[in-house]
Every structure is written in structure tokens, then in C-alpha cells.
Amino acid sequence: MKLLGITTVALTAAAIGFAAPANAEIDTDFANTLHTYGIYGQRDYNAWIAKIACKRLRIGQDKDAYQSAAFIGKQLDRTTQTDQVWKFLGLTVDTYCPDQQPVLARAAEQH
Template structure:
């Protein structure tokens, strides 16, 4: 699990760095949906955006104490054939898109000893 998180955190930083060179797009929900598609996550754009925004609210308010709880919440909201990796990819994409200041929770989880 720690290895998955480290890879997702690295990808989050890489995609974020690459994304800064691109011109601004007026609809972050469309960008989010497009990124999810690269991970094989489909579904209604508005629903996925809503889950991403609720996910951030849960992080801000402490409902989810760590990224593991956040990923469980997201996984439970997505289609039943969604993998654990896809749930974490969704979380990383959601953090980047809707609450980038909370991205450090990925690093905090990666630094946490496996238990």
C-alpha cells in the first residue's frame, strides 16, 4: 500500500507540474473527468465532480482522518468494479483539482509505517 501511495504522490506532483504549463481551462469538472478517464474511471461527469468536492469537504472537516479513509469513501461511491488503485488515483486527482492545498495528505500516508 505504501508503494502505491508513493507512486500516486509522485504522479500527482508530475501531473500537477505538467498541468501548470497548459493554458487555463474554464471548467475544472471537465478536466477532472478527462483525468479520471486516463485511469479507466468513467461515469457521469457531474457525479464524479460532486464526489471529488465532497471528498475535499470530508478532508477539510476531519470526517476522514487520513487518505486511507478518504480512499475508502471514494471507493464506496464508485462503480463496484473500481479497483483500489483507481480509488487512490481518484483521490489524488480530486485533491489536485478541488483542494490542492491538501495534497500533503498523500505524502503523510506514504511516510506512515505499514501496519
């Protein structure tokens, strides 16, 4: 019984240990892509903005992509241009909440 408990703890610890680097890699890739758009800032902060934007879309706090873009724009440096905000939102959806692709598609259909 004691061996089973130790094995369970070891497997749980290993799973937790492997989960963190994978998330960090996603955040790093996200930040690196933002840099190609001319959007800089702390990696963790930009990832946090993206994750909050996804949550706001999922719970309906932002009703559409325009509201989500407005939220993101308020979080970024004041010199960030509109096209950069939309690129940030597109990358956010692709990276952290692909289930929200229809929100972007609806915005694209309106233009």
C-alpha cells in the same frame, strides 16, 4: 444613482456568467483525466464525489487519506480497483483541494 445600480447589476451578472464555465472546464478536465485511469461515470457525479471528499478532509470527517479513499471507493462502481480509487483521490486533491496535499504525503510516508 440609477445608472450606478444598473452598472452594478451588469457587472455582477457578467461575473457570474464567467464563473460557471471556468468551473465546468475544471470538472471536464477532471473527468477526462479519470477516463485515462479507466474511471468512467457522469462528469458531474464524479466532480461531486471529489468535492465532497475535499470537504470531508477539510472538516476532519475523514482523518486521513485511507478514510478518504474508502469513502471514494464506496461511491464508485463496485468494479473499481484499489489503484483507481487512489488515483481518483490524488487527482481530487490536485484539482479541487491542493491544500490537502499533506494528507497524501502522510499516507505516502507510511509506505
